[in-house]
Amino acid sequence: MTADLILHHYPSSPFSEKIRLVLGYKKLPWRSVEVPRIMPKPDVLPLTGGYRRTPFLQVGADIYCDTALICDVLEHVRPEPTLYPPHLKGVCRIFAQWADSTLFWAAMAYNLKPEGAAHAFAGAPPDARKAFAEDRKAMSSNMVRLRPGDATSAYRSYLRRIANMADEHDFLFGAAPCVADFAAYHGIWYTRTQVPVLADILNATPSVGEWASRMAAIGHGPMTSLDAADAIAVAAALEPQPAGANLLVDSAFQDDHGIALGTRVTIAAESFGPETTEGELIAATRTHYSLRREDARAGVVHVHFPRIGYVLRRADGA
Known part of the structure; x- marks a missing residue:
């Protein structure tokens, strides 16, 4: 280096x-x-x-x-430790691509519905929320954005699918995290830490919360x-x-x-x-x-x- x-x-x-x-x-x-x-x-x-x-x-x-x-x-x-275990290299990359796109955008459309956005921008200057919304609207001009109700339904379904995996292992594909875990985690991290007023959506899938706590325990390093x-x-x-x-x-x-x-x-x-x-x-x-x-x-x-x-x-x- x-x-x-x-x-x-x-x-x-x-x-x-x-x-x-x-x-x-x-x-x-x-x-x-x-x-x-x-x-x-x-x-x-x-x-x-x-x-x-x-x-x-x-x-x-x-x-x-x-x-x-x-x-x-x-x-x-x-x-x-590897992000791409040899026996999972293909499937963990495919899962990560789905998690970074479909899962993430459902999670964030849910996270930033009005009550979530109000919490995330509490204490910020009055125009900060509007400026953020306009900025992200410009960035997503080529996207179809989910409405909050549709996002909530999708997010609930995706959390159940992740729970099916977390029920079986400490991490999504086994005893150690791989790139799939890191990709699936960050939208859920936002729900848990940035808009906890909306975190009750996780209550129906307790194994997802337990898995997320194990991910958080990894920390950020030096x-x-x-x-x-x-x-x-x-x-x-x-x-x-x-x-x-x-x-x-x-x-x-x-x-x-x-x-x-x-x-x-x-x-x-x-x-x-x-x-x-x-x-x-x-x-x-x-x-x-x-x-x-x-x-x-x-x-x-x-x-x-x-x-x-x-x-x-x-x-x-x-």
């Missing part, structure tokens, strides 16, 4: 809690940079180039976006705070790792778009968070894309995205 693991996050972010727990599970020391919940994010965009979802992981001048990719990076940094400007200075002072030599183990070019390496491209999420990041395509492997971009404050950075869930286009629109 030539640079610290720097997590850009904020305390009430569910996806950040997912990665904080993974760091704790792997007992990895990390630096904490707290970012704003909503735009503007003046110390985020110099590093990501447009991507504004939370969290993202910085290692020197390499920026890793999306928690699915961050989990792969942390697995490479410290393979044990953390020290870092100022956002200092994180940008770290990137500016270091060269990004060459494509194929960073913390992503696959490097072979996989061309599914007819876009050559070296082309100016944009990458954006398929649904939530439509903002684009533009740069030079320096890697397109079976699992990820990497862009080279330059910023006045951060210098040259490499920004990495998973293939799944992201759209690659030529910057000129051709």
Whole structure:
């Protein structure tokens, strides 16, 4: 390791809690940079180039976006204990993808119905709740959002399915957690810790609460705070790792778009968070894309995205 693991996050972010727990599970020391919940994010965009979802992981001048990719990076940094047990590698990834999308959005539509939102923003300035709602509306312009009643029904059903698994094991697939546990946990974490006024939905599935307590007990590991400007200075002072030599183990070019390496491209999420990041395509492997971009404050950075869930286009629109 030539640079610290720097997590850009904020305390009430569910996806950040997912990665904080993974760091704790792997007992990895990390630096904490707290970012704003909503735009503007003046110390985020110099590093990501447009991507504004939370969290993202910085290692020197390499920026890793999306928690699915961050989990792969942390697995490479410290393979044990593994997030991907060999006999469960396929099923735990598929479950995690479902949990990070279908389960999560049902949970959050339930969590942020009026009484939940009122609790989450209690004590905040009067316009904070409205600003947050408008920000997330802009980020979800490409999504179909569940109404609270539909979300409640779906969340109850999903909790029963998770209970069927938690009834049998300490964790969802066995005696130890895997990536599926961390992906399933964070929306439920929000119910338990951020909107406890709505946590009675968990009463019908006590094994889910017991499992969630075991997850919470993992903790966040050794953390020290870092100022956002200092994180940008770290990137500016270091060269990004060459494509194929960073913390992503696959490097072979996989061309599914007819876009050559070296082309100016944009990458954006398929649904939530439509903002684009533009740069030079320096890697397109079976699992990820990497862009080279330059910023006045951060210098040259490499920004990495998973293939799944992201759209690659030529910057000129051709």
